[in-house]
Amino acid sequence: MSAVPRPRAAPVRIALLGTGTVGTAFRERLHAWRDEPRTPLALVAEANTRTCRVHGAATAARAPVAVGFAERAVHALGSGGTRIVVDATASEALAECHAGWLERGLHVVTASKLGQGGPWSRWEAIVSARTRAGTRYGDSATVGAGLPLLRSLRDLRAAGERIHAIAGVLSGSLAWLLARHDGSRPFADWVGEAHARGYTEPDPGQDLSGEDVRRKLLILARAAGHALACDIVQVEPLLPAAMAARLEEARIAGGRLAYVARLQCDGDRLLARAGLECLAPGDPLAHGGETDNRVAIWCDRYRERPLLIQGPGAGAGVTAAALLDDVLAIARGAALTS
Ligand SMILES: NC(=O)c1ccc[n+]([C@@H]2O[C@H](COP(=O)([O-])OP(=O)(O)OC[C@H]3O[C@@H](n4cnc5c(N)ncnc54)[C@H](OP(=O)(O)O)[C@@H]3O)[C@@H](O)[C@H]2O)c1
Known part of the structure; x- marks a missing residue:
């Protein structure tokens, strides 16, 4: 008797902020990731300081016009399901948003040290937002590039x-x-x-x-x-x-x-x-x-x-690998609980 194929899980949606050295290496690693049926990953949008590209969805068009490119990419994640913001910038303004995203039900994976290595009040805001919202903060890339x-x-x-x-x-x-x-x-x-x-x-x-x-x-x-x-x-x-x-x-x-x-x-x-x-x-x-x-x-x-x-402990390859490790840990955790 042939096994009944399991329904394919809904993909975990990712918005990538920063398309420089680390962001580009992360995107390449994500594309090379052999799509496991249990943990499919979809890069929904990517942004830098100049533009926001949305892949195969029109949700960004509904983002308020006044928000920056990064917030447009985050908006493209839509609502519901497992959504991850990957911060591969060194932007203070975006680090200041980490707690708010966690509070809104988005997971955050970051190479930027400005979230947890910034002012104590920002560290506290991140910890209490993820505790309240039950969201996760992937920081393996911030110190030791994944060590x-x-x-x-x-x-x-x-x-x-x-x-x-x-x-x-x-x-x-x-x-x-x-x-x-x-x-x-x-x-x-x-x-x-x-x-x-x-x-x-x-x-x-x-x-x-x-x-x-x-x-x-x-x-x-x-x-x-x-x-x-x-x-x-x-x-x-x-x-x-x-x-x-x-x-x-x-x-x-x-x-x-x-x-x-x-x-x-x-x-x-x-x-x-x-x-x-x-x-x-x-x-x-x-x-x-x-x-x-x-x-x-x-x-x-x-x-x-x-x-x-x-x-x-430095370089685009190991840092991007650490970001993907954190993304996969969140995706697998979500698959186990859904
Ligand atoms: N390189 C390493 O070995 C390493 C190791 C661990 C952690 N990190 C961390 O990784 C992060 C990225 O480093 P990198 O070497 O990839 O830097 P990078 O090559 O300068 O790239 C930074 C990217 O961030 C974008 N960006 C900056 N502010 C933004 C904003 N407000 N909204 C949207 N995009 C914004 C830039 O946009 P534009 O392209 O338009 O300028 C650029 O694409 C840093 O926080 C760094 O500390 C790096």
Whole structure:
């Protein structure tokens, strides 16, 4: 007897905001995704600062004329069913919308650190909106470009662990720059190459100022259960003019220069900082290459020797893969409950 074919599930509808380095890689990955009958995905609309393209639906035409291209793409998701907004921009204005979208029943998957790594009030608004509305916020791409950092912290906390300290090389772009800069070319040339390779922020000044790492440390600290305000993190900017001398100092000392973020929790006292450090060869953070992120986590069970997580932490490919992971997790969760 032949099996009765199961009815094909309604597709999960996706609006993609941002069609730059990460957004384009995400779109390609989505198209390459072999459409599983159980989790079909449909890219309904995509927007950048210049236009909004709607695929095979006329809903965007009914969007209020005054809204921007991003909101038109979100409007094209329509109502009902599983709908996901993928934010692949570095827009403050869109990060400010995350909580509102969650509240409206839309899931949000983001590469932008400006939602959870921005002001504390925005982080709180996101958490309470998704709790109230029962929607999900996929943030795997924000720190470590999909490495299991946030997931591990949350799993440890869910198991009752207290996080005592976190230390990490959190910027793949700065790790790449420090590994490559050998004095043969001006530092600015290396920054240009890192940007062209898709390793830096849209504005590489955000990497060099340390702001990008500040946001990542805020996201990790908040996931670890610490209510950290932005200005608590002391951040040292990376000054291109001083780089040759700093690298030479580290070489003479037999160490490795790295841009390191640290969070230390002493009772109620939180210390958070990010800056250049000369790491001894035996330091757990001193290994890895190219764009690798390396993070050490100390908690109740890993008091003496930390849990170490390492791997590529920048680039369009790994970031887009992390976005798709989060989209699939939401789609599969919805399929299980429907
Ligand atoms: N590159 C990485 O390795 C990496 C890793 C992890 C996370 N991220 C994050 O991924 C995000 C995107 O980075 P990227 O390198 O792809 O940047 P990008 O190449 O500069 O692309 C940004 C895109 O966002 C669009 N955009 C900006 N503001 C918008 C708005 N208000 N409405 C609609 N679209 C808007 C831009 O539109 P136009 O095309 O019209 O300018 C552009 O298409 C950033 O938040 C970054 O921090 C990147």
